[in-house]
Amino acid sequence: MKLSYSSISTYRNCPLSYKFIYVDKFPRKKTPALSFGSTIHKTLYYFYNVPTPKPPSLENLLNFLNKNWFSEGYSDEGEEKTYREFAKQILRNFYRTNVDSFSLPVALEHKFQIKLDDNLSSGEPCILTGIIDKVEKTPNGNLEIIDYKTNRKLPPQSKIDENLQLSMYYFAAKNIWSIEPEKLTLYFVVPNIRMSTIRKAEELPKIEELILQTAENIKAGNFDPIQNNLCPWCAFQARCPFFKDKFKKTEGSIEIEKVIDEYANLNGQKKLITSRLEKIKDILRQYFEEHNLKQIFSQVNAITLSERAKYIYDPEKVRDVLEPLNLWEKIVQIDNKSLKNLLDSNALDEKTKKLIEEAKELQNITYGLYLKTIKKRDGE
Secondary structure (H helix, E strand, O other): OEEEHHHHHHHHHOHHHHHHHHHOOOOOOOOHHHHHHHHHHHHHHHHHOOOOOOOOOHHHHHHHHHHOOOOOOOOOHHHHHHHHHHHHHHHHHHHHHHOOOOOOOOEEEEEEEEEOOOOOOOOOOOEEEEEEEEEEEOOOOOEEEEEEEOOOOOOOHHHHHOOHHHHHHHHHHHHHOOOOOOEEEEEEOOOOEEEEEOOOHHHHHHHHHHHHHHHHHHHOOOOOOOOOOOHHHOOOHHHOHHHHHHHOOOOOOOOHHHHHHHHHHHHHHHHHHHHHHHHHHHHHHHHHHHHOOOEEEOOOOEEEOOOOOOOOOOHHHHHHHHHHHOOHHHHOOOOHHHHHHHHHOOOOOHHHHHHHHHOOOOOOOOOOOOOOOOOOOOOO
16 A cells, blocks of 8 residues: 555545545545645746756746646636736745755655555555655755745644654655754745754654554545544535535525524624623723712613622631531532543543543533634645
């Protein structure tokens, strides 16, 4: 079985999506983000794929972009033109940043296939495949692995430190060249920023285990869907059990989509009303205080100011009073929030945690609606 970072990432995000793409091979609609990313990658390959350490001119770089532009996926000429001008701006910034320090890469779009040491339980070999965008030398003479990204937004450094793609490229470098890269870098060309991290040799077994475990799950046919933050942009929503209601109408005359949008609109109004009410309450409280009043009137309404004091009791003092009377246990209640924090901490051993969980009883179930506005995804 052959797996790549892309296929493994797809499976980890949603096994059912993996099945649709790699097993059923359902066609996927071309999108502006995919075409835009392919064009940028091809142009950056042209920039570094030269026989001598002299880069192409900016004019030649932009001409190459125009001649090798991928047009698939754009909704109309206007959208395509916007993306093309955006690509030119990105390349101008990239050129200014990198032309003075230009050097020939050690490797460029390097394809690899690595047979893992362990076979699958079926006896079939597991092979990791991929393409490394660029490998270059660092000032120390070591190697830096670089992958280009066309995302608009930068992730936090913690995400870079955990990035699966960079972990797999580290795994590949150790197996192909028997070297440990000094840096692993995602170059976000839209903001023109590099974000780097490192990996250690002791992480290699975990990386290989993740690859093998993914392969075993795929081989076993484990394709249960998982909801995640990519669901709004999934091309297979019509085939997914989580989104089946999106593609059917109610039996009555009202379409469920209209009900959903009405709920969203009313929920938005509720937030605005709540916010305005709080401001008005502040104005009224201030008026009561400034004029030393308890009640105020308009022509048709009256508002009375009421005060409610809230007290807390010192638990130790109350316990000292009630415990001798055998009444302390009558008022003691379990604070679920505090108990959960205790269970999540390291203060209890696993045996104690298990005993507490076994003492848990279902009281009731409440239901809530969580509204999320679906927005257009940034290009990647």
